[in-house]
Amino acid sequence: MKKLKYKKFTGLHIVCKKCNKNIEVSSVPYRGCVHPIDKQKYKAIVKINGIRKTRDLKATEYDEAVKELLRFKEDLANPINITSMLPEIKYELLVDFIMMYSDWLENINVPKYEQKIRTPKYIRETIGYLLKLAQFLKDKGHDLEKLTIYQVNKFMLGDYYEHLKQTIKSPSTFNHNLRAIKNFYNFLVYEKELIILNIPKKMKLLYESPNPTTIADEDFLLLLSKINPEDSIQTLKNGVKKNRFRPYTKDGIELCAYTGMRLEEVTSLKYSDIIMSADRKLDYVIGTDLKFQRAHNSDSTKAVKTVYIPVSPELENLLKRLNYQENIGLDKYLIAGDENITRSSLAKQLSHSFTFYRRQAGLEDGISIKHLRKTFLTKLHLQTGLTESMGYQKTASVVLKNYIDKTAVAREVKRRNFSFFRTVGN
Template identity: 30%
Template sequence: MAKRKHLPSNKHKGLLIYCYKCKKNFSWTKRYIKQENGIHTKEENTCGLTKKNFSKCKEHEIHKYKSRIHIPGTRDKKAVKTHDAETYDQAVSQAIEFENEFKGIREIDFNPEVSPRRHYLIDAQVLYMDFLENIGVPEHKKKDRSKKHIDEIEKTIEFFNNALKKNKVNPKIIIISKINDKHVGYFHKYLLEDLHHANRTYNKKMGIIKSFFIWSIEKFELKMTNPFKGFQKRPETSDNETITADEFKKLLEIISPLNGYVMEGKSKKNRYRDYLKDAFELGLHTGGRREEVVELKWNMIKETNNEPSYIVVSNLKVERQKGKAFADNVKPKIIPITQSLMKLLLRLGYNENIGSHEYILAPNRKAKTQSMMDAISKGFSHYYDLLGTERKLQFKNLRKTYLTYLVSALGGEAKSLSSHSTDEVLQKHYIDKKVVDKAVKKLDIFG
């Protein structure tokens, strides 16, 4: 948990604390006032909304240090920068660095026609990252984004800034509206020539920065065209490779602690986890993504005529895209319990656990969901590489294998295995029992 920020009485000039909740700039947090009798009494600044003392604010985690300085060579123009510092000392260091960037800057270097308030690229990036983490975002607009997703966006923004710096453009003092095709070209070249990104990764990173500019233009009501609007996506090759029955059998056979060691940099790590075999089999026989496999519970299994028929899984990916407010309207996935899946469920304890809230995979787990997801991905890649097939399959290729078999068995009917969130509506309007029954009878992967 972030510590409460403060400003000492002799604070660094121009340094403030900004609250994203009450929208107030705090130039001081507490001070001592000398009374007529000579006694000093403490006074605290107050919240812009509740009028309560600053030290009682429950929103202190969304407070940010901010610098506001005079632009040299101008009469009254100010430059503002939001810092990512957690402590006062860090904020002072960043404030001094910000001030140094303006030494020798003349008024002519700034465009007076932009707007009275300049929106610097680096400030917008800080605010965008806050937005992605739902800091200061109204409840109805909040979205559940994974840490991995947010980290990827932050890293891409860092790459964009590196591309600008390489071409003598300072992202800390350039305003957003001055970013144009030339700067997009810098990033394009940096991704391909410096980072050697493949087309798929290139397209993803260009799309991330394009989304940042869409947000910025709307957020700050900028009168500009998105400079990334016209970037051309590079052709991608689809990875539709599937794992064979022989490969999968050998893969399970070599999973052991002894075979799990790998060098990662200068450190030796072991990719083995006691739940890897079960995770790989669940991935193959459900077609689930990593998180779906890790989050599977016994009470997700639904019966028809007292027989296990299908599993209802939340469509986590779509729910996050739409946001929490619309999650209830997202149709979950329907996974038919095929012959091969039923054999696996029985081995994992179906008869003893049916209807319980226990996890199907690693019920006595201590690791968090994200840690298990990472272990599954890295474990699969490591052990598959040991097979020496000269192919680079990943855990996601198990899903492709499952879907290949499902489409082969059901054809176009495979698309109907998705439905609504409540059991009543699910049964009445969405579940095509004939399709589920057909899948159960026909689909037996590697059977």
């Protein structure tokens, strides 16, 4: 497959607008990108006075891209010449504004006080949703090399809205797509100050009925019994074979279940987070609410929002298997602490492994590793009623609405012999 020519040159990079990332690395060019050349662009990334400046280059040949990069550097070094001699570049194309939005999400050329910390995953997914819109318009016969943002009207977006409703079953996934478009238009109207209608403002999100479900005890134990190295090879649709077993897979999944923390928070737990009592027994474990941190404390000006994880018999047994007594106090991860793997990669690996073994156990498709958190919080709520006091969520209403399995509550109430008239049946 044809790709843009890569040869190392300071400041010159190749980006894939489909992957939404730099795809060249000196040791491994293209980083496994499989998208065609029309999705790739040369990009200039240089620093002037400590400030990162970028520009998507128009050239598609290596030599011309180098010349364009050098002209860009020269322009940056002579800002007076830029404003007095060069004609103003007026961007109008839809795809150009999508790329501008991508840079803005990465805080490129954004004043420090306006910057927000966003994860690479969030940026990648957001731009992916917008590129899906662009591809839809292209499939409808619109030339993306000529389609301006001013030509995108309410009927075109209306067609895409109906397309999403017809092709996406999950209200949550539908809303992720639509929110990306809404936020994109907010960027165009309020950040770029374009004189356009904020069309998506009138588009309604689908109602997401929060009806949490939990994993039955016997189903979870069945899943755990399937985690072994003998039957662990998954063949993907493209024929690639993946080994879903690692020595720490079962421990990682159990730690999710017994702590009630989100997956990324579980992979970040360390031996130093285990708190011992005065008599040197397990007291509790301290976790960090990373979702809250990103949303409300990205600049670390407030105290870290901690979660006080209770030590159940199951968690105690797991910590013993993880040799906590020999490692207590160490700045070492509980899961895969000796492995050369990033925490984000570990989280993704555990999620894929859970799905694989869930299918091996014959459990329903609607169950994911996220349901372990719902299961834990439902059990904690039913047995103690102290869930929100431990810091798992900001308010009790969030816990009750999004995490508590109402069917489990109804069964527990019946088990406790609830009666409308207390004398009936006595």
